[in-house]
Amino acid sequence: xxxxxxxxxxxxxxxxxxxxxxxxxxxxxxxxxxxxxxxxxxxxxxxxxxxxxxxxxxxxxxxxxxxxxxxxxxxxxxxxxxxxxxxxxxxxxxxxxxxxxxxxxxxxxxxxxxxxxxxxxxxxxxxxxxxxxxxxxxxxxxxxxxxxxxxxxxxxxxxxxxxxxxxxxxxxxxxxxxxxxxxxxxxxxxxxxxxxxxxxxxxxxxxxxxxxxxxxxxxxxxxxxxxxxxxxxxxxxxxxxxxxxxxxxxxxxxxxxxxxxxxxxxxxxx
Numbered sequence: 001x002x003x004x005x006x007x008x009x010x011x012x013x014x015x016x017x018x019x020x021x022x023x024x025x026x027x028x029x030x031x032x033x034x035x036x037x038x039x040x041x042x043x044x045x046x047x048x049x050x051x052x053x054x055x056x057x058x059x060x061x062x063x064x065x066x067x068x069x070x071x072x073x074x075x076x077x078x079x080x081x082x083x084x085x086x087x088x089x090x091x092x093x094x095x096x097x098x099x100x101x102x103x104x105x106x107x108x109x110x111x112x113x114x115x116x117x118x119x120x121x122x123x124x125x126x127x128x129x130x131x132x133x134x135x136x137x138x139x140x141x142x143x144x145x146x147x148x149x150x151x152x153x154x155x156x157x158x159x160x161x162x163x164x165x166x167x168x169x170x171x172x173x174x175x176x177x178x179x180x181x182x183x184x185x186x187x188x189x190x191x192x193x194x195x196x197x198x199x200x201x202x203x204x205x206x207x208x209x210x211x212x213x214x215x216x217x218x219x220x221x222x223x224x225x226x227x228x229x230x231x232x233x234x235x236x237x238x239x240x241x242x243x244x245x246x247x248x249x250x251x252x253x254x255x256x257x258x259x260x261x262x263x264x265x266x267x268x269x270x
Contacts, residue, residue: 022127022150023097027163028234029068031059032258035236038201041080042248050249051076051086057258062093062101069093070155084110092155098163103153105182112136116182118153127151133182145185153180162235166192166209189214198228198239201252203270206238206263207231233261 034056041050053074060069072090080086087108093101103118112135119130129151131143145151152160157177169175175190193210200206208228215222228239236259240251256263 022099022122022160023095024160024163026096026098028260029057029159029162030258030260031057031068033057033260034255034257035253036255037251038254039074039076040250040252042250047250048079049077050080052254053251060093062095066096067093067101068096068098068159070159072155086110090155092153092159094156094159098156098160100150100152100156103155103180105154114182118180118182120151120153120156129180129185131180131182131184141183143183145180147178147185149178151178151180151185166235189216193226195231196228197267200238201254203268204266205268207265207267208238209235230263230265232263232265234259234263234265 034054037053039050039053040047042048051074053072055070055072058069058071060067062069070092072088074086074088076084076086085108088105089107090103090105092103095101099122100118100120102120103116105114105116107114107116114136115134117132121128121130126146126148127150129143129145129147131145133141135141157179169192171192171194173192175192176187177190178185179188191212191214193212196208196210198206198208206228207230209231211227211229212223213225213227215224224243226241227237230236230238236253236256237251238253242249242251
């Protein structure tokens, strides 16, 4: 289930800028936005309700400067808790130019509790990421990385990417971006699959951009998630299909509040 969190975040994508020019013009988000998702799990060929996830956007200050703060909270329900309990809270601060500033993830997953933190700074045309991981019953792990290109965390990547124009993408194009995990920087790979109309619960049909997150093991490409993003200026994920080692899961956008732009990707309402 923890991959659901990662995918909700990777569902907004980007091609990273060079020279640590990490600022971007905000074209999609605004304070007051609230997204709610239903999580479902395939249990013996039957789809079961697994939990909920909520993400909100707020205008605040960080170190005396205006910025955005986003929170993502996800929790499994009682049925799933019996097999694997998940209580994750993620918080991210970005500047008003969408530059990553600070990230924290507190994750209770099964019998483990982990806190990942990342502090971003910028000096001499470089992006610096100081990372720390604290895990119950284990030593604290610290890491420091510098790059002439941008580095992101799970939430700041989506904050920037939602403002990017994807009209120039071609089917099969790969998008690679570096992400701070709490202990190191890892390159993530997304593949653009094209456009498709998706019928959501309630009978609403959306025109979507379809992407896949893939892993490479022993030279072989393995699809981990397929996700559907609204083909409008909001770039909101409306459906996520996850292929897990122990089964499959889905996340469906249930409710949208405070979106900045009209949902012009809706092609039919019931």
